[in-house]
Amino acid sequence: MAKELWKGNEAFAEAAIRAGLQAYFGYPITPQTEALEYMSARMPELGRVFLQAESELGAINMVYGAAATGVRTMTSTSSPGTSLMMEGLSYIAATELPMVLVDVVRGGPGLGTISPSQGDYNQMVHGGGHGDYYPIVMAPAGVQETVDMVYGMFDIAEKYRSIGVVMLDGSIGQMIEPAEMPPMLEVRKDIPEWAVRGGAGKDKRILTSINLDPAEMEKMNLRLLKRWKEVEKNEVRFAEYYMDDAKIAIIGNGTAGRIALSAVRTARAAGIPVGLLRPISLRPFPVQAVQEVAAQLDNILVVEMNAGMMLEDILKIVQGKTSVEFYGRIGGVMPYPEEILAEIQRIAANPAPIKGHPRDLWMERIEPVINQ
Amino acid sequence: MPLRGTIVVDENLCKACELCVEACPQHVIGLNAEIITPRGFHPAHLIKDECTGCGICALVCPEAAITVYREKRGAQG
Amino acid sequence: MVALDIKDMEIVYRHPDSLVDISTHYCPGCTHGIAHRLVAEVIDEMGLAKRTIGVASVGCSAFSYNYFDFDFVQSPHGRAPAMATGVKRSRPDRIVFTYQGDGDMISIGAGEIIAAAGRGENITVIFLNNANYGMTGGQMAPTTLPGMKTTSSPNGRDVEQTGYPILASELLATQQGASYIARRSLHDPKNIRMAKKAIRLAFETQVRGLGFSMVELLSTCPTNWHMTPANATKWLEEKMLPYYPIGDYKVHPELSELKV
Numbered sequence: 001m002a003k004e005l006w007k008g009n010e011a012f013a014e015a016a017i018r019a020g021l022q023a024y025f026g027y028p029i030t031p032q033t034e035a036l037e038y039m040s041a042r043m044p045e046l047g048r049v050f051l052q053a054e055s056e057l058g059a060i061n062m063v064y065g066a067a068a069t070g071v072r073t074m075t076s077t078s079s080p081g082t083s084l085m086m087e088g089l090s091y092i093a094a095t096e097l098p099m100v101l102v103d104v105v106r107g108g109p110g111l112g113t114i115s116p117s118q119g120d121y122n123q124m125v126h127g128g129g130h131g132d133y134y135p136i137v138m139a140p141a142g143v144q145e146t147v148d149m150v151y152g153m154f155d156i157a158e159k160y161r162s163i164g165v166v167m168l169d170g171s172i173g174q175m176i177e178p179a180e181m182p183p184m185l186e187v188r189k190d191i192p193e194w195a196v197r198g199g200a201g202k203d204k205r206i207l208t209s210i211n212l213d214p215a216e217m218e219k220m221n222l223r224l225l226k227r228w229k230e231v232e233k234n235e236v237r238f239a240e241y242y243m244d245d246a247k248i249a250i251i252g253n254g255t256a257g258r259i260a261l262s263a264v265r266t267a268r269a270a271g272i273p274v275g276l277l278r279p280i281s282l283r284p285f286p287v288q289a290v291q292e293v294a295a296q297l298d299n300i301l302v303v304e305m306n307a308g309m310m311l312e313d314i315l316k317i318v319q320g321k322t323s324v325e326f327y328g329r330i331g332g333v334m335p336y337p338e339e340i341l342a343e344i345q346r347i348a349a350n351p352a353p354i355k356g357h358p359r360d361l362w363m364e365r366i367e368p369v370i371n372q
Numbered sequence: 373m374p375l376r377g378t379i380v381v382d383e384n385l386c387k388a389c390e391l392c393v394e395a396c397p398q399h400v401i402g403l404n405a406e407i408i409t410p411r412g413f414h415p416a417h418l419i420k421d422e423c424t425g426c427g428i429c430a431l432v433c434p435e436a437a438i439t440v441y442r443e444k445r446g447a448q449g
Numbered sequence: 450m451v452a453l454d455i456k457d458m459e460i461v462y463r464h465p466d467s468l469v470d471i472s473t474h475y476c477p478g479c480t481h482g483i484a485h486r487l488v489a490e491v492i493d494e495m496g497l498a499k500r501t502i503g504v505a506s507v508g509c510s511a512f513s514y515n516y517f518d519f520d521f522v523q524s525p526h527g528r529a530p531a532m533a534t535g536v537k538r539s540r541p542d543r544i545v546f547t548y549q550g551d552g553d554m555i556s557i558g559a560g561e562i563i564a565a566a567g568r569g570e571n572i573t574v575i576f577l578n579n580a581n582y583g584m585t586g587g588q589m590a591p592t593t594l595p596g597m598k599t600t601s602s603p604n605g606r607d608v609e610q611t612g613y614p615i616l617a618s619e620l621l622a623t624q625q626g627a628s629y630i631a632r633r634s635l636h637d638p639k640n641i642r643m644a645k646k647a648i649r650l651a652f653e654t655q656v657r658g659l660g661f662s663m664v665e666l667l668s669t670c671p672t673n674w675h676m677t678p679a680n681a682t683k684w685l686e687e688k689m690l691p692y693y694p695i696g697d698y699k700v701h702p703e704l705s706e707l708k709v
Contacts, residue, residue, distance in 0.1 A: 023539050049538045053531065054564030061528035061561070065504070065535025068522045073539070091525050196520040196536070198543045200467065200498035206514045208505070208523035377461065378453045385470075389478030389671075389678040395638055411472060428638045430462035434475065434482025436489075441458035 003178040008143045008168065009034035011179050012076070012102055015147040017042055019154045020185040022071035023049035025062035030114040031170035032078045032104035048187070056081040060088030067097035068207045070195025072154050072188060076102035078170070079120050080111060089163055090129030093224070094209035096194075098157035101135075102150060102166045104173040107332025115332030116170035118256060121309035124167055125283045132221050134228055135163035136235060137283040139254040143177035145280075151182045160231055161194075167282065169255045169305060171334065237280035238289050242268055246275030248347055249293045251314055252303035253279045256328075256335065260303045263340035272348045282310070287317055294318040299347050303340055304328045308359045315358075323353035326362045339369075377425015377442040381416050385437035388413035392429035392438065398422045401429055465489040467498050469518045474509075478678020480635040480668040481509060484577055485516055487645045488548070491652055492519070501544040504533040506558075508550035509583040527558025530565035533572045544655055546573040551592040552582045555617045559591075562621065562663075569626025569660035573651045576617060576663055579670040580689060587673025591615040594692055599673070614692060618665045622698035629654040629662035630699040634690065636669065636682040643695070649709045650700075659701050667693055 006014070013035045016024070024043055026036040036052065043050035049066070053059035059075045066073040077085060082103045092099055105120040107113035118139075128135040136156060140146040149166050157164035191197050196205050211217040241261055243249065252260040257278035267274045277293055279286050293300060300322055302311045311326045318324055327343045329335045354361055379401070386409060393401045393416060402419040409415050416429075416438070425442025464470060467489035475481045492498050498519045505514045507526035514521030524532040529547035537545040554562050554576050565572065581599050582588040588601040592614050596605040622630040629651050633644035647664045654662035667689050669681035676684060 023535065025535065051534065051538060053534075054560055057528060058531040058534075058561055058564060061524060061531035062535035062538070064524070064528075065522065065532035065537075066539040067535070068532075069502075069536055069539040071539045073535070087525050088528070095522075196502050196522055197540065198500035198502055198520055200501075200519040203499075204519055204521075206521050206523070208514060208521075210511060210523060376453060378455060378458070380455065382464070382470075385472055387472075387477035391478055391678050391682070394679040394682075413477070425458075425461050427461045431638045431641050432483070434477075434479055434486075435473065436464045436468055436482065436486045439463045440461040441453070441455045442461045443453070444457070444459050 001180055001183070003180045005176050006143055006179045007034060007174070007176045008146055009104065009173040010038045011143050012146045012150040012166065013038040013042065014181060015151045016074055016100065017046065018182050018184045019151045020072050020187050021048065021074055022187055023066040023073040024075065025051050025053050025059040025066070026075050027053050027056050027059045027077065027081060029078045029081045031106055031173050032076050034173070035076045035102065056084035057087065060085040063099050064088050064092050064097070067092060067099045068095070068196050070192040074100040074102065076104065078104045078106045079108050079117070082120055082123065086123070086127065086129035089135065090131050090133070091209045093128065093133040093135065093163055094131065095207050096161040097207070098161050098164070100150065100153045100157055100164045100166070102168070105167060105169045107330070113332030114170065116255060116305060116334055117332050118169055118254060118305040118309070120167060121282065121304070121306055124165055128163065133224050134283050135165045136160065136231055137165045137167055138237065138281050139167050139279070140172060141254050141258040141278060143172065143175065144179040146172055147179050147181065156235060160227055162227070162231070171255050232284040235281055236284050236286050238286040239278045239280060241276040241278070243275035243277060246273050247297060248272070248274040248299040248301065248344060248351070249297050250274065250276045250301045250303055250340070250344070251279065251290065251293070252276065253282060253310065256303045256305050259335055259337055260340050262337035263344055266337065266341050267344045272344060274344050274348070285313055290314055290317045294321040298322055299351050300324045301343055301347060302326045302358070303335065305334060306330060308362070311358060324358050325354060326358040328362065374424045375443045375445065377423045377440060379418060379423060379429060379441070380439045382437045383407065383409045383415045385435040386413060386415040387411065387435055388415060389434065391432045391434065392416050395428050395432040397426065397428060398424060465493050467492045467518050469516050471516070473516055474512055476672040478669065478671045478681065481577060483635045483641060484575060484666050484668065485513065487641070487648050488575055489517060490645065491649045494649070495652055495656070497544045497652065500542065501546070502536050502540070504529045504536065504545065504547040506547060506549040506553040508553045510548050510550055510577065511584070513548050527553050527556070528561055529553065529558065530561040530570065530572065530574065534565060534570050537570065537572050544652065546575060546652070548575045549577070550583065551576070551578045551580065552590045555615050556591045563624070566621045566624040566627045566661045566663070569628070571655055571658055571660055573655045574663040575648065576665045577668045578617070578665055578693065579668040581670055581673050583670045583673055587670070594688060616693070618663070618698045621663055624661070626661050627663070627699050628660040628701035629704055631697045632665040632667065632693060632695050634667035634685065634695050636667065636685040640695070646709055650704055650707065653707060653709065654701065654704060657703060659703060667695070
């Protein structure tokens with residue numbers, strides 16, 4: 001199929017439909033709303049389920065109900081909506097149901113901005129609601145990657161009976177890029193063994209998240225953890241650019257990584273040996289790839305569109321083996337490639353290990369810029 | 373003469389709430405102090421003969437613990 | 450006493466097939482059990498057990514899925530109508546009902562229930578109103594009567610501070626999407642019979658594809674009301690009925706011609 005121009009939000013909606021999505025439930029929220037609008041026309045046209053819920057609480061619990069029947073189901077939202085969905089996500093995880101969530105992240109906290117941000121990193125990568133579990137979280141850096149990721153996420157979610165999250169910032173949702181759509185898959189006809197279907201007596205199925213016996217709940221938690229270990233083994237994804245002979249590594253995911261790549265290319269043209277490691281799966285995190293970078297390179301610059309959420313994970317992995325610095329923009333502001341290039345040039349000119357926490361040093365540098 | 377009936381109380385289910393005792397129009401149900409159920413209750417039972425099998429005890433029973441039987445119509449001859 | 454041989458007798462009443470033959474966790478005399486039984490009887494009589502999916506809620510009824518002998522899912526607090534919507538839209542040929550208490554449905558879940566009724570969602574809601582939060586030990590609910598003492602209104606519900614009970618049936622009946630809204634009570638045999646008919650009509654509403662149906666069942670909570678079960682039924686009759694009048698609040702014309 002040829003490449004066409006697609007807006008990110010509409011592109012992932014179509015990709016989900018082509019992956020055999022059977023039921024979509026959502027609620028309008030900027031900068032995700034085009035996905036809901038696209039679904040509202042396209043799903044009924046194909047005889048599939050679309051419903052605009054009364055709230056994100058409603059939407060996620062409709063997804064919960066649909067997932068319990070074994071259909072391919074998803075929702076999409078943006079950060080404040082994701083916060084509201086945390087309750088349902090935790091219940092869905094506990095009930096071990098597969099579903100896909102696309103979180104088109106905007107600046108916070110609070111109602112915040114409607115501008116692109118990576119401020120949901122902690123609430124998704126380290127969160128997904130109360131209790132001991134992890135959602136699978138992946139972050140694309142463009143429309144085509146979003147399409148492919150959403151298309152593939154249903155299989156992953158079903159394989160592990162887990163929540164699959166595609167977390168993109170608002171800019172990817174809003175931008176128009178050439179993208180090639182994957183082929184339309186058949187909608188599933190069978191009902192998975194574990195799903196409710198209307199069965200009585202010996203065929204009765206109960207799907208619940210309650211287990212009042214702590215000993216039983218502990219076993220269930222262990223089962224989730226063991227399954228998670230399988231996810232860690234199989235689903236780590238990352239991309240590397242110019243890393244073969246790099247002395248400085250930038251680590252950035254999603255759009256922050258993509259903007260950093262522009263800076264890396266410019267720096268390379270000027271002869272600075274810098275490369276980019278772009279984590280694609282954020283949970284499971286590419287721990288080994290970061291460890292290898294830490295073992296071989298003298299300087300790491302973490303770039304994010306938040307105040308250093310992934311930075312903390314990287315510091316934990318690096319364990320002081322190499323100097324880690326940070327550059328971020330917050331609240332819905334995107335960094336320009338020139339800002340990151342300036343950071344690369346600064347580190348290249350003075351590669352000595354920093355003294356102090358990288359966030360503290362970044363705050364000293366960024367405050368005058370923010371207040372400009 | 374009214375039809376005669378009887379009840380069988382599932383002692384695993386009865387919790388001795390006495391709603392049947394209260395509701396029985398014939399006043400023929402009481403708690404059986406001689407039995408303690410697995411859950412520690414004195415279960416309901418018939419204390420007199422005059423059960424008509426009307427089913428009201430079963431209707432008010434929150435545990436669905438009572439099976440109600442009644443003579444077949446015409447059985448009295 | 451003269452022993453009667455039950456082999457020669459007809460069964461007037463027996464445990465419904467759709468109710469699992471196990472002891473419930475409900476307190477002695479709690480009318481949840483009556484509501485369960487009536488729903489199970491209706492499901493049996495309509496032959497729906499093999500195509501019904503129940504949605505349990507949070508509260509004393511959280512474990513209702515253990516007692517009904519057909520498929521069940523269990524929802525977060527108040528979200529049962531949303532979850533039921535997801536089930537019903539995905540499997541429209543199945544019979545889907547929620548079983549919710551008053552705290553669940555009209556406090557934390559007020560948004561979900563109104564939205565489901567407004568959409569005319571083709572689901573059935575069994576709503577137990579016992580005027581307090583039973584499972585957490587008898588706190589004030591939106592349905593608690595003015596002046597009624599609970600563990601969180603120790604001096605009696607003060608309407609100046611906490612407002613008035615929410616009348617769920619009256620409220621939902623204003624929704625155009627609602628096709629059958631009725632309030633019944635479980636305090637005596639006559640009312641229990643009427644409640645069963647209402648539950649039957651609610652499921653008939655769904656089977657006929659007429660849209661949203663809800664039966665509010667006034668219920669007792671002897672433990673948290675600190676009364677014997679028999680006294681609790683009397684208290685319900687004396688105190689709750691005047692505030693919560695039983696009746697049909699909305700009946701779709703197609704149902705009014707139906708004899709059950």
